[in-house]
Amino acid sequence: MSLEDPIRTFLDSQIVGVLATRSASGSFHQSLVYYGRDADRLFISTETQRRKARDVRETGWASLCVMGHERPFPSVTVAGPAFVETDDIGVRTAALAQRMLGLEEAPEPQTDEALAGVRRVLIVIEAEHVGPSSYI
Amino acid sequence: MSLEDPIRTFLDSQIVGVLATRSASGSFHQSLVYYGRDADRLFISTETQRRKARDVRETGWASLCVMGHERPFPSVTVAGPAFVETDDIGVRTAALAQRMLGLEEAPEPQTDEALAGVRRVLIVIEAEHVGPSSYI
16 A cells, blocks of 8 residues: 555654564564655664564564654554565664664664674565554 | 553653454454543543454453654554453543543543433453553
């Protein structure tokens, strides 16, 4: 599906969300993450051995709930097919570093080889399902 | 388990979190909720027919991720056995209304009968598992 403009605008106005993933055994897991958006996909940087990356490899699905930080706490949950990427991830990883560190510009992108050396991968979520959302 | 003091203090300093629940079919669901704490249990008000209440009845487990609203975005995820309560829920429901509306005092508690009339229930989560947490 295609994200509607108000949802895109809201997602672009925030930098963190709560990621939920599920293991093959059925247990689910939430954690705070910085995210970025690329058209109708959201991406998150993590290390390849982390629970969230393992879960995505096992079950191929993830959900991200993004909220505003003042009353009435606007929020949207985006969920869909998810996968772990290791190719061509330098620019997006640099964009996440910029958001995380609050830099004016993104740092120079690293090569995929350099990122593999520090176990960095991207989790990518296709925005197949949007909701619940409120106050957006 | 017993929540450690820094976790209690953090949970009491915030009012909203992201709840994750899972249906019997395995799909999971996130939504923004106001919550309260009663010793080592967290509670959330919802309507009995909502997805979150149905999920908790079906699978008896829930996870709540609570975050601070400024960098470095402190957060903790509390998960554990969860159930739906309808008895003796007036005082806790009033406490949630106070937090949601930002009132100086909690409103007069309603009776269980009155709350049942508007389909209000509490989801209660036992804090069995704490983590990941950061910057707390």
